[in-house]
Amino acid sequence: MTEFLKKNKGKIIIYTIIIIIIIIYVILPLYELVITSFKYKIDTYMVPKIFLPDRFTLDNYLHVFGMDDIGLYFSNSIIVATSATIICLIVGFLAAYVLVRVKLPFNLSYSLTYWILLARMYPTIATIVPYFLLMKNLGLLDTRIALIITDTSFNLPFVIWLLMGLLKELPTELEEAARIDGCSTWQVITRITLPLVTPGLISTGTLTFIFTWNDFIFPLFLSSRYAKTLAVVLPGFLTDRDLLWGPMTALSTLMIIPVLILALIFQRYLVRGLTMGAIK
Amino acid sequence: MKKGWKEKFKTPYGYIVYILILPAIILLGLYSIFPPIYSIVMSFFSWNMVDPSSVPQFVGLKNFFDIFKDINFIVAARNSIFFSAVTVAVEFVFGLGLALLVSQEIKGASIFRSFLLIPLVITPVVIGLLWRMIFNPSIGLFNYLLGFFNIPAQAWVAEPKLAMFAIIFVEIWQWTPFIMIVYVAGLKSLPTEPFEAAIVDGASRWQVFRYITFPLLMPVTIVILLIRIMDSFKVFDTIYVLTRGGPGISTEVFGLYIFKQGLKYFHVGKSSAATIIFVIVIFIISFFAIRKTLRVE
Numbered sequence: 001m002t003e004f005l006k007k008n009k010g011k012i013i014i015y016t017i018i019i020i021i022i023i024i025y026v027i028l029p030l031y032e033l034v035i036t037s038f039k040y041k042i043d044t045y046m047v048p049k050i051f052l053p054d055r056f057t058l059d060n061y062l063h064v065f066g067m068d069d070i071g072l073y074f075s076n077s078i079i080v081a082t083s084a085t086i087i088c089l090i091v092g093f094l095a096a097y098v099l100v101r102v103k104l105p106f107n108l109s110y111s112l113t114y115w116i117l118l119a120r121m122y123p124t125i126a127t128i129v130p131y132f133l134l135m136k137n138l139g140l141l142d143t144r145i146a147l148i149i150t151d152t153s154f155n156l157p158f159v160i161w162l163l164m165g166l167l168k169e170l171p172t173e174l175e176e177a178a179r180i181d182g183c184s185t186w187q188v189i190t191r192i193t194l195p196l197v198t199p200g201l202i203s204t205g206t207l208t209f210i211f212t213w214n215d216f217i218f219p220l221f222l223s224s225r226y227a228k229t230l231a232v233v234l235p236g237f238l239t240d241r242d243l244l245w246g247p248m249t250a251l252s253t254l255m256i257i258p259v260l261i262l263a264l265i266f267q268r269y270l271v272r273g274l275t276m277g278a279i280k
Numbered sequence: 281m282k283k284g285w286k287e288k289f290k291t292p293y294g295y296i297v298y299i300l301i302l303p304a305i306i307l308l309g310l311y312s313i314f315p316p317i318y319s320i321v322m323s324f325f326s327w328n329m330v331d332p333s334s335v336p337q338f339v340g341l342k343n344f345f346d347i348f349k350d351i352n353f354i355v356a357a358r359n360s361i362f363f364s365a366v367t368v369a370v371e372f373v374f375g376l377g378l379a380l381l382v383s384q385e386i387k388g389a390s391i392f393r394s395f396l397l398i399p400l401v402i403t404p405v406v407i408g409l410l411w412r413m414i415f416n417p418s419i420g421l422f423n424y425l426l427g428f429f430n431i432p433a434q435a436w437v438a439e440p441k442l443a444m445f446a447i448i449f450v451e452i453w454q455w456t457p458f459i460m461i462v463y464v465a466g467l468k469s470l471p472t473e474p475f476e477a478a479i480v481d482g483a484s485r486w487q488v489f490r491y492i493t494f495p496l497l498m499p500v501t502i503v504i505l506l507i508r509i510m511d512s513f514k515v516f517d518t519i520y521v522l523t524r525g526g527p528g529i530s531t532e533v534f535g536l537y538i539f540k541q542g543l544k545y546f547h548v549g550k551s552s553a554a555t556i557i558f559v560i561v562i563f564i565i566s567f568f569a570i571r572k573t574l575r576v577e
């Protein structure tokens with residue numbers, strides 16, 4: 001009896017310790033990020049007071065808001081992420097529907113699915129030179145359109161794959177009934193299937209939004225002045241001349257807030273998305 | 281013949297399906313057909329993108345030979361392999377280990393999982409810059425904490441060997457929680473009968489793990505392992521802002537090499553050749569990953 005109790009107690013202690021370690025592991029760097037954003041510049045060098053400075057300031061945030069074009073950069077991030085998400089969802093949903101419900105001739109359904117998985121694997125960095133030249137020739141360098149196009153095409157394989165998984169689990173009776181009643185395919189998709197998958201669409205859209213918001217590679221080489229997003233503004237604070245930790249952490253903190261909120265709400269979906277549906 | 285054609289393309293859902301799927305195909309082609317073909321073609325040419333006097337010149341396989349002789353490429357390849365191997369190995373060992381220890385009691389599962397997801401969803405650039413701050417020799421948190429263990433302060437990002445440690449550390453920090461989530465979910469989905477039978481038969485904990493838990497987790501392990509290996513090869517953002525591939529080329533990985541050749545030195549041919557080799561490596565890994573994923577369906 002005591003043996004049993006000892007074992008249980010030990011387990012609970014181990015479990016608690018692990019939980020605490022994990023929480024610290026995740027939170028500590030984040031805490032450091034946020035707390036530094038409230039420090040005076042001189043205080044960032046006061047290492048012994050690294051966790052709790054003597055005084056707080058909003059100077060860093062004022063610096064960020066006072067930057068030239070900062071409003072533009074914010075809106076670029078928002079517009080590009082939102083647009084890419086919407087386009088991905090529309091295009092992806094329609095494609096996913098066809099791939100799941102329709103048996104295309106020439107074994108196309110299988111081939112296309114295989115292609116989509118391959119596309120997801122393609123490394124983004126390998127697209128930079130061709131995209132750069134393409135956008136240059138189209139006169140789209142340093143435009144939001146260029147970013148929207150590239151971010152959409154980058155996220156699409158993901159979105160299609162996730163939506164395919166969703167649609168597969170959807171029972172088809174309602175759709176069949178509607179088609180027997182004479183609805184066209186378009187009507188079935190928009191009136192029947194669409195309302196049913198809306199939650200899934202929202203979750204998938206969240207994932208797309210997060211990935212696009214966080215994207216660094218495409219804005220890095222496709223934008224220079226007008227189309228910059230927040231992600232590429234960030235490294236600009238650390239130059240050869242000066243390391244502006246304060247404003248950098250301030251902007252970082254602002255930048256990760258929307259993403260953290262979304263992640264909290266849609267966490268189950270995130271896991272599903274990141275593992276390509278292998279784990280539900 | 282014409283009648284036959286129309287019949288072949290007909291689907292129970294009508295012809296509209298081709299229209300519905302067309303935009304996706306165009307966009308997918310934009311991402312996965314156009315760039316590879318461009319890279320393949322350009323890898324046989326030599327061209328400096330910003331030099332107005334330079335025109336693409338056909339040079340056959342010269343770019344490929346140049347690359348294999350380029351010390352930067354060899355180091356980048358070696359770094360990439362080393363980076364991937366170490367990060368993935370550590371992530372999985374820790375992820376699995378922690379999952380095993382924790383999987384029994386899952387009370388606040390959602391809240392717990394939210395914590396674990398945080399390193400994944402934070403912008404990689406933010407993570408890179410944040411850790412650059414933490415690894416800073418004078419003001420950084422890392423050295424500060426090491427001080428408690430009487431370990432002297434190191435110049436993590438300035439020393440070649442330490443810089444590699446730094447980027448590996450950051451990558452592990454980011455992804456171990458994810459592996460843990462995967463394995464916790466995986467463990468929860470395992471059937472209980474084999475375990476009960478084993479305990480009745482008097483198996484030790486290690487035996488249970490080795491002969492029951494681990495084999496049962498194989499399918500999940502393989503898929504996620506392949507995905508992680510592939511993604512760790514594709515890393516760019518964090519390393520770019522943390523070390524830029526430096527000091528020197530000690531932390532230069534494949535992605536950075538391609539970037540430098542293409543958009544810093546503007547050697548389109550060389551960059552394309554490196555891209556092709558990179559893509560081949562990724563595809564070999566992804567081939568196995570896709571096979572596993574599609575088989576699960």
